[in-house]
Amino acid sequence: MFCEAYNQSLKDAVASGEALTLALQQHLASCESCRAAFAGEQSLFAAIDSGLRAAANSEVPTTLTPRVHVAINNKPTPQPRRFPLPVWGFAGAVVTAATVLALLYVPSRRPPIPVEPPRTSPPPIVARANPLAPSVPNSSRPDGVSPLQHKRPVALVASRTSKSEFPEVLVPDEERLAFAQFMAHASLPASTSAKTSLVPRAPREFVEIVPVQIVSLELKPLDPKEGRQFDY
Amino acid sequence: MQELILIEPGSTANAEWMREAKRSAVRSEFEERLADSSALAYRVARGVLRNDADAEDVAQESLLRAFRKFSRLRDRNRFRAWLVRISFRLALDRLRSSKRRELREAEWMREQERLQPGSSHSSGEFQQHLEGAMAELPEKLRLALLLSAMEGHSLEEVSVLLAVPVGTVKSRVFFARKQLAEKLRCFVKPTTNR
Numbered sequence: 391m392f393c394e395a396y397n398q399s400l401k402d403a404v405a406s407g408e409a410l411t412l413a414l415q416q417h418l419a420s421c422e423s424c425r426a427a428f429a430g431e432q433s434l435f436a437a438i439d440s441g442l443r444a445a446a447n448s449e450v451p452t453t454l455t456p457r458v459h460v461a462i463n464n465k466p467t468p469q470p471r472r473f474p475l476p477v478w479g480f481a482g483a484v485v486t487a488a489t490v491l492a493l494l495y496v497p498s499r500r501p502p503i504p505v506e507p508p509r510t511s512p513p514p515i516v517a518r519a520n521p522l523a524p525s526v527p528n529s530s531r532p533d534g535v536s537p538l539q540h541k542r543p544v545a546l547v548a549s550r551t552s553k554s555e556f557p558e559v560l561v562p563d564e565e566r567l568a569f570a571q572f573m574a575h576a577s578l579p580a581s582t583s584a585k586t587s588l589v590p591r592a593p594r595e596f597v598e599i600v601p602v603q604i605v606s607l608e609l610k611p612l613d614p615k616e617g618r619q620f621d622y
Numbered sequence: 623m624q625e626l627i628l629i630e631p632g633s634t635a636n637a638e639w640m641r642e643a644k645r646s647a648v649r650s651e652f653e654e655r656l657a658d659s660s661a662l663a664y665r666v667a668r669g670v671l672r673n674d675a676d677a678e679d680v681a682q683e684s685l686l687r688a689f690r691k692f693s694r695l696r697d698r699n700r701f702r703a704w705l706v707r708i709s710f711r712l713a714l715d716r717l718r719s720s721k722r723r724e725l726r727e728a729e730w731m732r733e734q735e736r737l738q739p740g741s742s743h744s745s746g747e748f749q750q751h752l753e754g755a756m757a758e759l760p761e762k763l764r765l766a767l768l769l770s771a772m773e774g775h776s777l778e779e780v781s782v783l784l785a786v787p788v789g790t791v792k793s794r795v796f797f798a799r800k801q802l803a804e805k806l807r808c809f810v811k812p813t814t815n816r
Contacts, residue, residue: 405800406792431803434810438802439771441752446771448668450661451678458656458685462649 392427393417400424404431652692655701660685662702662772663709669768670713672753673730680716684709703783710765748809755805759798766794767802 392400396417403410410418418425561569663684668677688705695704756764769780770791777795781788 401800401803402796405803406796430810434803434807435799437748437810438752438799438806441749442756442767442771443773444749445672445753445756446665446669446768447773448665448674448677450664451674454664454678454681455656455660457678457682458660458689459653461682461686462652462689 392424393421396421396424400428401431404428404435407435648693651698652689656685659702659705663705665772666706666709666765666768667713667716669756670710670764671717672757676716676720677713680713681709684712687712700785703785706765706769706783710761714761748806751806751809752802755802758805759801763794763798763801766791767798770795 391397396414399411399414400418403414418428559569660681664677664681667680667684668674671677671680684705687708688701692701695701756767759767766780766784769775769783770777775783777788777791781791784791
């Protein structure tokens, strides 16, 4: 074992393989123990170097080069790229950007979520859409819409007995008749049809359309006064 | 409306001929380099894998890969350094992905023990420990040590192969040798204690 003062420097000198300094040489000359340790260290590194050379200079198999030649001749020579890498990179970026934009701007196919207006006041008129439905509205969630939220007065509110079966229908006064006729003639699916109680559903009538028959046509010249009316 | 395309009759044949001439030039240039570089690729792979058959496979693969991308190598003087990197990377990949490495090593050790005569049993054992200790070195230290131990490679040539300064190569080799010495000290005869 080396003396403590020269331990590191002697080990480094052996590991680096460089010549010893004068101080180290003098110490080795005077210290038997360090001399023996130095010899042991040199033999260790000699064994390491010998093993390294054996590992690093192993004999190359004679089959390697013929194998590579055969593989090269069997494989086609690489062709240069038709388009350089930046072109492919730009094309990829454009495709990615287009995909992102398409995903952002294509409208979703999901049905819009119905938003009920907030109900701050009791409903002015509540008509039962389904006669079988309970007449007393739920106190925690009163049916009806505040008239302040609509410009036109609400005349008909078809309440629903079941949330999914009978949706509410709000109809202004002047459209009541038209709506009633529409409801009478409309053939909506049962799941989405609304029921009203104000106007009973009329039986479906078939209107017969008679073709117009023109007996004779009389052609008259256009009156110049009438023609001037549209002369801008 | 009929479309008319103007074709120069000899142009296609000329272009094809030029491409073929370029291909043969690249191939012949690569084959010239193959003669003196196949050993380098093999030894780098062998130093990592410690198995002859695997090293040959990896050397072949690295040479083929180098051939495929040879036309893209701008500085042809850097071919050997480039090949060293390819071979070292492929060997490391092979080493990591091999599930049967331990089994192969055990078989190889048994075979070595059988082949070694009784007097050189200790040196064969030391070689095993040495290669095991080398495998535990960091990659940079291992490659520098391996290349510097190859015949005909000076520190300057190793620095060219690794594309690092000579001082860096020296320090890598120094630390690698020190780490090996620390691991292998117990396998040599103990020295006289003070």
